[in-house]
Amino acid sequence: MTSRAPRVRFAPAPTGSLHVGSARSALFNWLYARAVGGTMVLRIEDTDTERNKPELIDGILRSLEWLGIDWDEGPIHQSERFDLYRDAAARLLAEGRAYLVDADDQEVVGDRLTAGLAVRYRVPDEGAIEFDDVIRGHVRFENANVEDPVIWRSNGTPTFLIANAVDDVDLGITHVIRGEDLLSSTPKVIHLRAALGHTVLPVYAHLPLLVNEKRQKLSKRRDDVALWDYRDQGYLPEAMANYLALLGWGPPDGVEVRPMDEIIERFRLEDITKSAAFFDRKKLDHVNGEWIRGLAVGDFVERCGPVLAEGPWPPGAFDATAFAEIAPLVQERVTTLDDVPGYVDWLFLDQAPIDDASWEKAMVKGPDAAGLLDDALAAFADVAWDAESLHACLLALGEARGLKLGKAQAPVRVAVTGRTVGPPLFESLALLGRERTLERVRAARARL
């Protein structure tokens, strides 16, 4: 083992909240580092002082933590390292490898950084840059096709290109794992590294892009890209990370939904796919549902805390004990945490909510709603109040009218819970209690 210990870096720019595509890049860097015992460096690319929003950095860090991604070094802020980039840019300029340009992009004579003037690195006319990308294979850019990159802005700040070239070397980065959208900037950075005296290249791995249904790169403008939004919509961090890992990579044994440590064990950079991957909400839902069902009940209850805290019931109406009892039945039915309140709201509301479509279906179009409710009212008055007895009771009421239980339970379900869909009815009634149940059945009967 004479090779360098791998060092990777995730380098977000603080211009917005963490983007799912960026989160995926971070995840792949992290997976690689953890898989090979390497070092994960977090670097904040805040070279553009005009667009950079420092207040967003904390959110980005917390997003990574939420996903379960940690880092060994950093965050290193490029905004605190301008001296390094300034020295590099000044040196290239002094050596004649870069030149000054004015606001109209016209070359200006001079060999030192000058206020109000930007600096472009002069890419040679001849030759080409070639490198082997772990994912793409051999890539070659003719110098004639590479434009002279701006490395220093006229406002006295560096661009990411020079910062990249300097920092990747300075931080000893051995593997550059990032989105394919950065592929065409790679030859520029390689030129800069070489001009600064560093000819040994890091291993490059350009990840396939995440795209929308029209197969365009996921964009802040038109797509749901904020990682935070997924958290707010009730996706579990484990499910999100698990799903993200599946975009551009797949475990050799085909088992897709699994703990991250198992993914780390199987992750190999060279197994990453080349083509863009569609961010499929449907599959995310499936993965999330699997993760939710796999939670220990107590854990599930705990994670429901936030959505339950703002449920559609009066403040103080929430009953943690009652919820804990019905939680197992809810857990196996929801796909996101956000679905939970809709399954239990009737338990905490004073009266049954009324879902018009459900009412129409069970009370208007369904058979014998009035008769069934009357029968239930009478029978519920003194039936033993437990799920089993209630089940037998309603089954008998239905049979008396020639109805199967499926039909017979519908009016009661809607009367009590407001909807045709919900947790198992008899357990629900048992939990609600005789008085509240009778009250709701009476109210529904009166409303018919």
Next chain:
RNA sequence: GGCCCCAUCGUCUAGAGGCCUAGGACACCACCCUCUCAAGGUGGAGACACGGGUUCGAAUCCCGUUGGGGCUGCCA
């Protein structure tokens, strides 16, 4: 337009010349289970973009075409 990247079911992918009458997963359809809805079970439909090569043999290698995407900013 120029440069670069990509191309297996609708989607995510397996496949690294014969194991492929192309496998799995999501979604979809049917059936089973069933107090609703889910979950679960069983089955089904569904793809190697096209054209040339190379080879005894190609989804797999090469070339071209077509299609899609990225970049083309004193953003990253």
